Ligand SMILES: C[N+](C)(C)CCCC[C@H](N)C(=O)O
């Protein structure tokens with residue numbers, strides 16, 4: 304059971320009949336088989352906080368059948384209320400319950416797609432019977448729409464919306480870091496990452512999820528091995544720079560990455576509507592010269608400092624769309640859609656948490672969406688942002704070399720490099736954000752402690 308749930312006893316799944324729970328109220332109220340309209344009556348002490356006195360049934364009033372360890376349930380014709388304990392009730396609309404039936408007729412057991420026709424569900428649908436069972440809430444729908452649905456208690460808790468009981472997916476597992484991470488940067492070995500049992504891959508991507516980056520040591524210094532390593536995560540995202548890139552300072556592509564110039568801390572693809580999720584780099588060789596060290600900055604760490612010390616500047620970066628372009632290839636002219644672009648700092652519309660940093664001052668287009676009084680506050684904000692990004696506290700400089708690759712979350716980590724001389728050969732790849740998150744989700748399913756079954760349940764919290 305994931306943290307943040309109402310702590311139902313483990314036994315709810317297998318309904319032992321012996322363990323009374325202090326402060327919990329587990330009774331069941333079963334609608335009479337015969338009547339489609341009688342409503343359960345609950346002892347007033349157990350009535351859901353805001354429920355009105357339920358209308359008396361036309362026959363005898365129902366005394367709840369008290370049974371061990373099952374939630375109390377009640378219906379009022381529009382909703383079903385579930386009493387998890389004396390203080391915690393959830394209410395589910397009938398139409399919501401019918402729409403979310405996941406029996407094989409309503410929800411494809413293999414494709415996990417809805418089969419029930421949402422739009423044939425009467426807006427005033429009401430159950431003919433509700434029952435609290437060891438397996439979950441059992442709902443019998445009226446003879447006009449004969450059907451029986453069963454909803455596991457844990458699924459109902461996870462998806463309770465009135466009130467919301469689960470902890471929103473939060474970034475609590477993110478570990479923000481400064482330049483001090485150089486003492487012990489997250490690393491996996493190539494053997495771990497390539498191991499067929501996927502345990503090393505799970506470790507690798509868990510590091511990326513927590514730190515936003517991870518080194519991979521012991522990588523054969525070839526583009527082939529590096530490409531194979533990249534593909535362990537998912538298919539490579541092809542762009543105007545090609546699929547798997549193997550590049551040097553020859554302007555083979557119209558971008559300063561293909562020069563010897565220094566590149567300040569940036570995220571890639573600000574000119575795409577959907578910037579790539581991960582970016583892997585592996586320095587294959589550097590001869591007859593020096594420089595070309597790699598810069599990594601945790602954009603979430605720097606944003607947390609900005610928010611704390613300069614909240615006004617943070618808000619400017621959170622609300623000001625920034626246009627960008629990639630126009631160095633005659634065959635391509637990229638701008639995000641809409642072309643006004645996206646803010647430097649993007650937030651989850653539900654939790655309000657920072658979810659993406661987009662920053663590349665070199666690729667930024669004309670700021671032509673500011674009105675007069677916004678111009679100076681914009682420049683003041685990016686000056687503060689730049690100052691924090693380039694502070695010794697934020698900058699983690701590392702010299703890559705053949706055999707050690709690094710992968711970064713391009714939605715969080717900024718990267719760059721110092722100028723260099725000589726012949727420098729870098730290879731790597733982009734992985735889409737959805738491919739990365741999907742692989743991580745599959746690995747979490749595979750290695751999660753309570754995943755007793757191999758196949759993906761229709762009740763998976765991810766669906
Ligand atoms: C393909 N490779 C990674 C070598 C180059 C990427 C181009 C970098 C571009 N200025 C951006 O910020 O997205």
Ligand SMILES: O=C(O)CCC(=O)C(=O)O
Nearest residue numbers: 560566571718719720729
């Ligand atoms: O050459 C490097 O080390 C990094 C180049 C870069 O920043 C990029 O390709 O996005």
